[in-house]
Amino acid sequence: MLENLETAMFYILVMASTLAMLLYLIWLGTKKEFIGQLATYLTIVALIANIMAIILRMITSGHPPLSNGFEFILTFVGGIIAVYLFAEYRYKLRALGAFVMPIPFLLLMFIIMKMGPEERIAQAIPPALKSQWLTFHVVTAMFAYGAFAVSFGLGAMYLIKLSKEGTQKNSNQQGIVSRFPPLDRLDELAYKVVGFAFPLLTLCIITGAIWANYAWGTYWSWDPKETWSLITWIIYAGYLHARLMYGWKGKRAAWLAIFGFAAVLFTFFGVNYLLAGLHSYAS
Amino acid sequence: MEENSKDLSERIWRAFSSMKLGLALLGIIALVSGIGTIVPQLEQAPEKAKQLGQIWQWMGITHLYNTVWFRLLLGLLCINLIVCSIQRLKGIYLRTFKLKPPTTLEQVPLKIRLTLKGESAQLRESVQTVLKQKGYRFSLSNQSDWSFIAIKRRLGNWGSLITHLSFVVLVIGALLGSLFGFKGSFMEGAGTTFPIQEIQLSKGKVSETFDVRINSAEDRFLPNGERDNWYTDMSILENGQEVSRQTLSVNHPFKYHGITFYQANFANGVSYTIDMKGKKTSVVLRDQGQSYFQAPGTELYLVTAIKSGSSQKADVLYQVYKGTEEKPIQAGQLTTGQTIDVQGTYQLTFNGLAGFTGLQVKKDPGVAIIWLGCVLLVVGLILAFYWQPIVISGIIQSEDGVQGNLTTGALSGKMTANSQAALERMVDSVSKLLK
Ligand code: HEM
Numbered sequence: 001m002l003e004n005l006e007t008a009m010f011y012i013l014v015m016a017s018t019l020a021m022l023l024y025l026i027w028l029g030t031k032k033e034f035i036g037q038l039a040t041y042l043t044i045v046a047l048i049a050n051i052m053a054i055i056l057r058m059i060t061s062g063h064p065p066l067s068n069g070f071e072f073i074l075t076f077v078g079g080i081i082a083v084y085l086f087a088e089y090r091y092k093l094r095a096l097g098a099f100v101m102p103i104p105f106l107l108l109m110f111i112i113m114k115m116g117p118e119e120r121i122a123q124a125i126p127p128a129l130k131s132q133w134l135t136f137h138v139v140t141a142m143f144a145y146g147a148f149a150v151s152f153g154l155g156a157m158y159l160i161k162l163s164k165e166g167t168q169k170n171s172n173q174q175g176i177v178s179r180f181p182p183l184d185r186l187d188e189l190a191y192k193v194v195g196f197a198f199p200l201l202t203l204c205i206i207t208g209a210i211w212a213n214y215a216w217g218t219y220w221s222w223d224p225k226e227t228w229s230l231i232t233w234i235i236y237a238g239y240l241h242a243r244l245m246y247g248w249k250g251k252r253a254a255w256l257a258i259f260g261f262a263a264v265l266f267t268f269f270g271v272n273y274l275l276a277g278l279h280s281y282a283s
Numbered sequence: 284m285e286e287n288s289k290d291l292s293e294r295i296w297r298a299f300s301s302m303k304l305g306l307a308l309l310g311i312i313a314l315v316s317g318i319g320t321i322v323p324q325l326e327q328a329p330e331k332a333k334q335l336g337q338i339w340q341w342m343g344i345t346h347l348y349n350t351v352w353f354r355l356l357l358g359l360l361c362i363n364l365i366v367c368s369i370q371r372l373k374g375i376y377l378r379t380f381k382l383k384p385p386t387t388l389e390q391v392p393l394k395i396r397l398t399l400k401g402e403s404a405q406l407r408e409s410v411q412t413v414l415k416q417k418g419y420r421f422s423l424s425n426q427s428d429w430s431f432i433a434i435k436r437r438l439g440n441w442g443s444l445i446t447h448l449s450f451v452v453l454v455i456g457a458l459l460g461s462l463f464g465f466k467g468s469f470m471e472g473a474g475t476t477f478p479i480q481e482i483q484l485s486k487g488k489v490s491e492t493f494d495v496r497i498n499s500a501e502d503r504f505l506p507n508g509e510r511d512n513w514y515t516d517m518s519i520l521e522n523g524q525e526v527s528r529q530t531l532s533v534n535h536p537f538k539y540h541g542i543t544f545y546q547a548n549f550a551n552g553v554s555y556t557i558d559m560k561g562k563k564t565s566v567v568l569r570d571q572g573q574s575y576f577q578a579p580g581t582e583l584y585l586v587t588a589i590k591s592g593s594s595q596k597a598d599v600l601y602q603v604y605k606g607t608e609e610k611p612i613q614a615g616q617l618t619t620g621q622t623i624d625v626q627g628t629y630q631l632t633f634n635g636l637a638g639f640t641g642l643q644v645k646k647d648p649g650v651a652i653i654w655l656g657c658v659l660l661v662v663g664l665i666l667a668f669y670w671q672p673i674v675i676s677g678i679i680q681s682e683d684g685v686q687g688n689l690t691t692g693a694l695s696g697k698m699t700a701n702s703q704a705a706l707e708r709m710v711d712s713v714s715k716l717l718k
Contacts, residue, residue, distance in 0.1 A: 199664035206657045217545040217645040224320040234313040
């Protein structure tokens with residue numbers, strides 16, 4: 001019964017976020033206020049369905065959503081949508097939706113195309129995963145990764161606006177990017193979002209270390225997942241410094257934000273599917 | 284000559300105070316770490332790592348994170364961070380505690396600026412009231428024109444400094460651990476006693492001399508069939524005397540004199556008593572022949588496998604091999620309590636099933652420093668990003684001594700919009716008071 005409800009929530013999430021993504025894209029082109037509002041409402045529906053699915057999963061399995069890749073992705077998607085909605089509301093930035101919402105869409109498509117039903121069901125968790133620290137670990141990861149996805153979207157917007165403004169004055173394309181905030185506003189927003197996420201990523205790594213120390217007696221063992229989260233951390237530290245120092249604002253900072261998110265995705269997928277390690281239970 | 288050496292040390296100092304070097308080091312560290320996730324490392328995949336050539340091993344590519352030159356990189360980064368911090372210390376101190384009110388209009392920040400007209404005395408009053416109300420600390424000057432400078436969330440200035448030093452603390456903690464700690468593991472059956480010095484070490488040396496006794500090892504399940512946890516009841520013996528006893532499980536380690544035992548693994552085992560010419564010894568052998576017993580002074584090897592049953596009543600299979608012969612010279616099945624004769628050499632009694640527990644053992648005197656570094660890191664980052672200072676200054680200029688012109692400005696800091704908003708709020712409140 002609850003399992004069926006959870007499945008229903010999952011498909012509502014898939015449909016609502018797919019539609020929302022399409023509507024954000026259409027809204028960019030048509031400027032119809034109604035479409036934009038609908039896109040926002042659908043994103044809210046997607047978030048609610050996502051949270052419901054996670055809660056139902058936690059009720060039926062009795063532990064935080066981290067026993068397999070399916071649950072991780074679901075949590076990741078929830079983080080992205082939550083941080084995105086906050087940014088849209090706070091900065092009145094609906095255009096961002098067209099750049100951020102494709103990410104949860106692709107993640108959900110990955111689940112649908114690549115994960116069979118047996119990979120999606122709740123699994124018993126090994127004793128090592130029974131720790132409160134792990135809950136913090138997942139919550140901080142969820143918001144940090146969600147925010148990095150948003151900064152990726154902002155970076156992409158920046159680069160597109162820059163190239164359109166720099167080259168042609170074609171009125172139609174100008175029309176789309178004219179909905180974007182000014183370049184330096186985009187740049188500062190991206191910095192703000194990274195500044196929000198960086199301490200969270202740090203906390204995520206630290207809570208992971210505390211937990212590993214409890215479970216295995218080593219706070220850091222250089223397994224690929226840990227190492228890649230450190231590399232991600234260094235890239236974003238580089239972003240923060242480069243921005244302060246050489247006045248690497250704008251274009252290069254935007255590329256770094258995109259690069260950083262690529263590292264986030266690699267930490268998430270690449271390590272599970274391409275490299276093996278201690279975290280192999282996560283795949 | 285003296286000039287030269289001074290020149291050199293200055294040049295070195297300057298090189299180490301540059302953020303460019305810092306970023307380059309961070310970049311190299313990231314790159315090297317990344318390579319370590321692609322090339323098999325001795326710690327994680329020893330067999331694969333050994334297949335790589337000698338040269339790779341000699342260069343340290345197969346144990347990157349333990350090489351001298353990786354540590355050198357971390358060391359250089361630490362020096363870099365310390366030099367940077369020393370250089371910035373005074374500036375941060377002045378910007379936090381010794382703010383000077385502007386003496387001329389030019390000293391009021393230009394980028395974010397607002398002005399207000401009013402009666403001078405009233406302006407002064409209102410500005411002070413509002414600053415107090417909004418929780419700013421401020422200092423005033425009456426030199427030629429009345430002026431003020433105010434700061435809120437001033438500790439935020441220290442965020443990046445604390446963050447940088449926390450990284451140095453972390454590296455020191457890690458170094459202490461690798462110099463004075465050890466890491467090892469053992470896999471032993473219930474009922475065995477052994478000296479701590481005999482565990483398999485992967486790092487460091489054991490200087491302690493106590494014994495460890497495994498009282499019991501259990502694999503417990505919840506009523507719904509899921510695994511609850513693995514439990515090990517163990518004792519520490521000093522000179523044969525029990526000095527400490529504890530049950531540990533995964534995520535619930537046990538600590539004795541700075542040495543921590545972690546439940547890491549579990550296997551099923553079989554408990555036997557071996558009676559060899561009246562001398563009884565008990566051994567626990569792992570399931571599926573993963574461990575063996577060699578009768579002292581013979582070439583007889585005993586292995587075992589669990590067939591069925593619970594801890595009370597069980598059936599096991601046993602095999603006895605002689606030397607390197609491929610076929611067992613004796614084999615059979617036993618039930619709990621049964622005794623048989625093995626090759627006329629010893630009597631074998633099957634006592635029942637017993638757990639085999641795998642524990643990690645670690646001593647790391649650097650861990651406390653690591654946690655201190657983590658706390659500093661988090662505090663530093665929170666100050667740097669969630670507690671950014673706002674600095675507002677202003678000056679009142681007056682032509683006739685009665686009517687005045689208040690010019691205020693905010694330091695733009697890293698998030699211009701926040702400073703702008705704070706200044707607007709302040710000027711707004713002041714103008715409300717004026718009415
Ligand atoms: C482990 C590596 C490092 C970490 C985690 C780190 C972290 C930080 C953080 C979080 C900030 C604040 C940034 C912001 O507010 O946007 C910062 C600022 C800064 N960092 Fe680093 N940093 C590291 C290495 C370095 C190195 C190697 C140097 C130079 C030698 C350096 C020099 C600076 C400077 C000059 C600032 C500007 C401070 C300010 O304007 O308040 N950092 N760092």
